[in-house]
Amino acid sequence: MIKLQNVEKVYRTSSIETLALNNINLDVKKKEFISIMGPSGCGKSTLLNIMGLLDAPSKGQIEIDGSKVENYNDKDLAHLRNQKLGFIFQSFHLINDLSVIDNVEIPLLYRSSTAKQRRDLAQEALEKVGLSNRMKHFPKQLSGGQKQRVAIARAIVGKPEIILADEPTGNLDSVMGNEILGILQKLNEDGATIVMVTHDDAMAKKTHRLVRLFDGTQVM
Numbered sequence: 673m674i675k676l677q678n679v680e681k682v683y684r685t686s687s688i689e690t691l692a693l694n695n696i697n698l699d700v701k702k703k704e705f706i707s708i709m710g711p712s713g714c715g716k717s718t719l720l721n722i723m724g725l726l727d728a729p730s731k732g733q734i735e736i737d738g739s740k741v742e743n744y745n746d747k748d749l750a751h752l753r754n755q756k757l758g759f760i761f762q763s764f765h766l767i768n769d770l771s772v773i774d775n776v777e778i779p780l781l782y783r784s785s786t787a788k789q790r791r792d793l794a795q796e797a798l799e800k801v802g803l804s805n806r807m808k809h810f811p812k813q814l815s816g817g818q819k820q821r822v823a824i825a826r827a828i829v830g831k832p833e834i835i836l837a838d839e840p841t842g843n844l845d846s847v848m849g850n851e852i853l854g855i856l857q858k859l860n861e862d863g864a865t866i867v868m869v870t871h872d873d874a875m876a877k878k879t880h881r882l883v884r885l886f887d888g889t890q891v892m
Contacts, residue, residue: 673865674698675699675700676698676732677734678696679697679732680695680730681715681727681888693715703860703863704865705881706881707870709876709883709884711886714885716885717838719885720836724757726753737834755830756832758827758828758834758836759835759836761823761839764822766811768810768812770811771807772806772822773808776797776826777790777791777793779829780829793829797828800855817848820848833864837866837869841853
């Protein structure tokens with residue numbers, strides 16, 4: 673589902689050049705659940721952003737479900753992200769002035785779907801994460817674990833084949849973290865390909881495979 677070949681990412685300013693990723697070669701198979709680990713600043717989030725087409729590599733090639741994306745324009749990349757990818761962030765990124773169900777519907781606003789179709793899909797996604805009784809609540813009325821469930825519902829509402837999760841349990845206690853991981857495992861069992869950045873060895877051990885980074889280089 674995701675193929676990276678000789679990927680390098682360099683950030684440049686007028687006075688300094690920083691090598692964030694160096695010669696990354698990685699294949700993520702369909703329905704695989706992998707973890708990415710490494711110390712802070714080693715390039716984990718940069719790698720996830722490149723996989724998610726939110727950032728472009730300085731060198732190397734990316735394929736998403738067999739499509740080489742180096743010649744895609746911004747519109748093509750946005751379409752591919754919206755159709756194929758779902759994103760889960762550590763800080764939830766919910767809009768406080770919108771209800772739970774309106775937050776979940778947001779990715780569908782960029783598709784040619786009716787209001788009823790959007791509402792039906794959002795309700796279905798919230799049922800999958802166990803929040804069907806919180807649809808009319810607002811983010812400020814939710815616990816951290818509930819907010820992350822809403823974020824997961826938003827990520828899966830468009831039925832993406834790939835889910836990219838950046839520290840999805842990082843702001844949660846161990847009980848809530850295990851609940852969120854359980855939801856991700858169920859989504860994986862249902863067919864989603866998942867890449868998860870984590871600092872938690874216990875969480876990583878519950879995934880299919882572990883990729884380790886150190887100073888921007890893949891060491892495992």
